[in-house]
Amino acid sequence: MYIVILMYIVATTPKLASGHSSFSKEIPNACLRDALFWKRHVSNRFECETLCLMLRMCQSVNYRTTDRICHINFKKAYDVHSVVLEKGTTYIRDRKNKTSTPCRWGTCKVNEICAVVQRTNKLCLPFDATKDCDNDSGRLIILNTSDKHKRIVRELLENYGGPRYYFQVGGKKEASGDWVWLNGNVIDSTGPHWFPGNPNGDGICMDLMIKNSIDGLNDYSCRSPISFICEILI
Structure with missing residues (x-):
């Protein structure tokens, strides 16, 4: 018998000031549960945000600073009562500009996903659903x-x-x-x-x-x- 699973891929990183975020709303020490589309280890919060920008299903993210885990969510919370407390995690939603990423300027290879480093450079990361x-x-x-x-x-x-x-x-x-x-x-x-x-x-x-x-x-x-x-x- 099989069960079916749909996978929807501490403080903020010092180099990423809140004014430079690609998203307009965040809730510190909180996360959205039961909305996971995809998760992966990232270099920093900005890379996590960029993954969300590049994935059509992404509506919000949970970024866990302690181990730099990025949760890509297929839905978003509409108020603080929709999230749960989780120390060291920041819940982020509402894109400012869906297309403001250098990933729009080029493509990656098969089984790779595009991310951004230091806001101007493209990085291709491995992606393998299998x-x-x-x-x-x-x-x-x-x-x-x-x-x-x-x-x-x-x-x-x-x-x-x-x-x-x-x-x-x-x-x-x-x-x-x-x-x-x-x-x-x-x-x-x-x-x-x-x-x-x-x-x-x-x-x-x-x-x-x-x-x-x-x-x-x-x-x-x-x-x-x-x-x-x-x-x-x-």
């Missing part, structure tokens, strides 16, 4: 039955519904041209579970695309870090 799932003793989800596909879509629409969302799943295109799940089972490229018009040659990675309540599998280039769904054996 490895993140493996680290939790799981795998990227395999939607190999109609019932499982429908249940996951229903859960996503109820909890994360929006005009358009993408969630990486455990399918890929082989050198032979066949699409396969991570367990080796072949995926029918003309089957009913693909989003209309797909696969269309965009790439060798696969996501579950939801657009205006229409859903289906979609091929993409692997270059853009997106939300992903893990399933863990229990």
Whole structure:
């Protein structure tokens, strides 16, 4: 049996004055719970903020200064009563300018995410959804039955519904041209579970695309870090 997990990737660092933050609101010694999309170790708070700027699903962050852990959240708290006390963590929300980052000026390699160093230089960091799932003793989800596909879509629409969302799943295109799940089972490229018009040659990675309540599998280039769904054996 598997459970399904949706992963949505002390004081402030001295070099980062509050006036230079990319966000307009923060609550010291507080964090937002039950909203985690992705987490990683970063060099400083500014790098944490930059990750949020670059990820479409990010609505806020928890930055833990003690070990420089950045929590990317898929939702935000609307008042101080929505967060919990956590010493050494700063809750940050409300972007000032969504596009003010040098990451907009260039691209990173496959399986990398763009971050910023010292406000002007770009840094490419490793991003591997498959490895993140493996680290939790799981795998990227395999939607190999109609019932499982429908249940996951229903859960996503109820909890994360929006005009358009993408969630990486455990399918890929082989050198032979066949699409396969991570367990080796072949995926029918003309089957009913693909989003209309797909696969269309965009790439060798696969996501579950939801657009205006229409859903289906979609091929993409692997270059853009997106939300992903893990399933863990229990």
